[in-house]
Amino acid sequence: MKYRDLDVLVCPDCKNFPLKVWVIEKEKDVGKFFAARRCEKYCAFHVLSSNLAEIDISTCEECQTYEINAGLLLCEECKRWYPILEGIPILFKSTQRNTKVEREFLRKYGDKLPKEVKVEE
Ligand SMILES: [Zn+2]
Ligand SMILES: [Zn+2]
Numbered sequence: 001m002k003y004r005d006l007d008v009l010v011c012p013d014c015k016n017f018p019l020k021v022w023v024i025e026k027e028k029d030v031g032k033f034f035a036a037r038r039c040e041k042y043c044a045f046h047v048l049s050s051n052l053a054e055i056d057i058s059t060c061e062e063c064q065t066y067e068i069n070a071g072l073l074l075c076e077e078c079k080r081w082y083p084i085l086e087g088i089p090i091l092f093k094s095t096q097r098n099t100k101v102e103r104e105f106l107r108k109y110g111d112k113l114p115k116e117v118k119v120e121e
Helices: 002-008 044-048 062-066 097-110
Strands: 020-027 066-074 081-085
Touching: 002 044, 002 066, 020 044, 044 062, 062 066, 062 097, 066 097, 081 097
Parallel strands: none
Antiparallel strands: 020 066, 066 081
């Protein structure tokens, strides 16, 4: 998924927007051309950037070129989290949760996750 996707993703459980992203692995998708289009409601890339002065925020090119391969989406409202695996955000309602996938994710990345992620087995 791209940073740009966070401009539209809502929590499947409580419909909260925006979701917070925690990036573990990302890569720049080079060789492709993207028509730079600014994020409209929420820009995850620039929110995460610590030095805004160094970034051209007139476009959201980075938001469309960086691919987030592994990470986590966090809903600050209901405190649920969602894994991003192989570039795909696993966004299911709590009734359809795939705990097997989540456990696998935690085994792989558990030590790289933020403290605010409450991990229950
Ligand atoms: Zn953006
Ligand atoms: Zn939520």
